[in-house]
Amino acid sequence: MAERLHGIFTPTLVPFDEQGQISEAELRRFLNWLIERGVHGLYPNGSTGEFTRLTVEERRRIVKITCEEARGRVPVLAGAAEANVKETLAACEAYAGYGAAAVAIVSPFYYRLGPEALIAYFQEIARNSPIDVTLYNIPMFASPIDVPTIRKLSEEPRIIGIKDSTGDVAFMMRMIAAIRPNRPDFVFLTGWDAVLVPMLVAGCNGGTNASSNAIPELDRRLYDLFRAGDIEQAMKLQWRILELFDAMLFGFEFPDGFRAGAEMRGFKMGRGRQPMSSAQKADCHALRRVLQCILSDEGLTEPPPEGCAPRTGIQSEDKIRQIVFEIMKTLEDRGVI
Template structure:
């Protein structure tokens, strides 16, 4: 078992500001890092999906971690995305980030090729045998080969350096099954969710925290939701979850991921630059309209002023009945198991 602290709380999968030439804007990245820490996030998670790791070179990915480790100065732990295109390069990344002093690395299952569970196990087993730094498995089945429950259990049982899993499926029963399978033998193993829309229910069923893209935009709200839920103040937490879903949906579904999040961070006062994925003229227009919508949502929370012309009065789009039902089902299941 690792001697380091358990991974828990809100880890921000941060975006990377770019300058006018499309290169990493180091000064703005340092300012953004300080801002996130000052607003209470528990840790930082660079080189994840929100951080567009596939759109940077190996050298750039390493430089991003160097900058953030230097700027953080140990104030919060760093979970560094270390996924490369093959296992040899991924292990090299583990070694490099270990040398920088990160708390752990996160590694997505093999992408591009869809692999069987046995191949996914073999991939992570090779890493588990050779990594000098603690590893967080990263399950994101929409982009990579899925990591099923038996595979997570085998890896947790056989490799002490594999200490956590980040699951971005949003599948609550899947998370319950993983916790049931792993915790009896590895009580210190961490379970993190990457699905902001169900952060509260997932914390209630036993998750230790999350790597949540909304925390890169409204760290105050995501941290508040975590604190209220873990303190058992569920009526208050439920209201915050409703608000977070509204913002999350607007950023996630109204533009190509993660452009909606980049637009929202701009509204918090950062110069994010133009993303590396080219956009059509229509997409640029749509993103401008989304920015106005996001500004109105952020204005409702007191984080920015309203756009020119004001904001329309709209009914709340969150299906509160559905969220209430999820929470009540989770609580009923916990009571049935004698856990609440």
């Protein structure tokens, strides 16, 4: 890998047409829009992209299209999780040929594996993959990867980083403390938008942020503020992103809220692969209005015709300063910064 992965990677959504097939033209338009609005990389076939609801052929087609549209402008971190080692390595081979910078491989799901089995699984992949590998830790859906296991796997030269979606800042700090002294090049990405600033302060290189499907400008601005050392302003923006993230994540079945957000930015996402009941559709209609009000308040879309109630804000500036101070103090006490 020529350059270490960093910044905001979008775990890209997949637009579907009226027949439920991938809308390739809309996908290409969407990918270019994301790049033009400043995301640092694209991450197809992630959880937000509903990779488990796609066929093998569809997953490969999505990565090929993504690499074609990226055209070296931004790196592609391709989700390569398949049902077993053999199929995963076949995906790695294909994605290397398409021009992806690296692959992200989730730990085995459905069958829960312990640490020794996870080490054997990832070692087999790393030692036979033609492309760099990032681990993907998402315990809510797959076998959890603990710190000793990650430290052991970091000894494999082909494993160049981890995407962690626990949202646990302390866990991230323990990983960084255990691995970075021996692998300063090892990449740490957070998959939890709600704590992006604390994760960056703790030492993360960036994030794979589902919210960037709808608000790429805000996620990029947050990252730039952090890199400029303006943590207070970054935290103010973090609170605004948190409100949007919560509306998209908790107001809908995942990832339908993020699909709704992308639609409000002008994209025809179509229906996802998971059917909805009539009650869910009614709830979605009401929740879309809430989401539209939040997006319009950020100047990213028009308000609904019926208007929006005034927003009261999430935190006062004094509260934000207090939270930033407490985060920094904790990290200093632990010797992280």
